[in-house]
Amino acid sequence: MQTEIEILYIDDEANNLVGFKANFRYDYVIHTASNTAEAEKILLSNPDIRVIFCDQRMPGELGIDFLHRIKKDYPKPIRILLTAYADMDTVIDAINKGHIFRFVRKPWMGEEIISAIEEANKFYVANSLLETKNQELQKAYDELDKFAYSVSHDLRDPLTGVLSAVKLGLEFNSIDRIHELLTLMDSSLVSLDAYIDSLRDYYLLRRGELMLSEINFDELFDNVRQFYKMYTQNKDVTFDICVEQKEPFHCDKAILELILHNLLSNAFKYQQKSRQIHLSNYRLMYLINKRSLL
Secondary structure: OOOOOEEEEEOOOHHHHHHHHHHHOOOOEEEEEOOHHHHHHHHHHOOOEEEEEEEOOOOOOOHHHHHHHHOOOOOOOEEEEEEOOOOHHHHHHHHHHHOOOEEEEOOOOHHHHHHHHHHHHHHHHHHHHHHHHHHHHHHHHHHHHHHHHHHHHHHHHHHHHHHHHHHHHOOOOOHHHHHHHHHHHHHHHHHHHHHHHHHHHHHHHHOOOOOEEEOOHHHHHHHHHHHOHHHHHHHOOEEEEEOOOOOOOEEEHHHHHHHHHHHHHHHHHOOOOOOEEEEEHHHHHHHHHHOOOO
16 A cells, blocks of 8 residues: 555645645645546546545635545545535535545634644545455455355266165165165265365364465275275166376365366266266366466
8 A cells, every 4th residue: 555645636726725725745646626627637647645625615616616526436445525615505515415535624723634634644544444345245245156166066966976875775685785785875975075074174263374284196096996995886887987197286175176186077967878987187277377376
């Protein structure tokens, strides 16, 4: 955030414009305008203006009406009204329409202007920090939504595979066949439980921070093979895995597993007639680098 405070001073009296700039040009960056149309052009070309001083009795448009009109397009600058006629109706109108931060009586005193600028700047900084926090919070909510979708998306297929095995097992009379299905179901559910634990640890404990480590694709893909073993057998799908790792590869393992499950769950769901799914570490690394997921 910038250190110099930029100020826009609007007044139809030339002497007041000259006097304001002469008094405060060494401490602040001063912009002056003799009418509201000129003021809007200055605001458009100077987005870092923090404080606006505007005289109430301006030709063609009252200061309150101007400050109210620009609030939608320029919500950040803090608005201060200059007036020699601070009657109650003006005060109420300014609060309701212009969202005025403060009044300064004309003719103004230098100390009062400095005090108004310092207070307005503190309010501006506080609002800016709050806006930043709100943006970060919204980003966190968006990531949480994606996380919830990924979990429901990635867990549904393995569970569907287990349910299919249960239905298939109900049709068998052979104890050996049933035991074989139960063994596969047990392996699938153990892998599923480990996957849930890894997601929980990553999102709840690490809170999105990257934890880079060297990836062993043989080990990683073997876990993936076991995870989808039940599904491939029940659906009669060929799942080919190819690993050719000649050099170290570093990535966040939790993120990599999440990417893998997203890709594979879609592949199993929307497989073509060939009923073959291929997984290669080179292809995976290409997709990761292409999508800037590292």
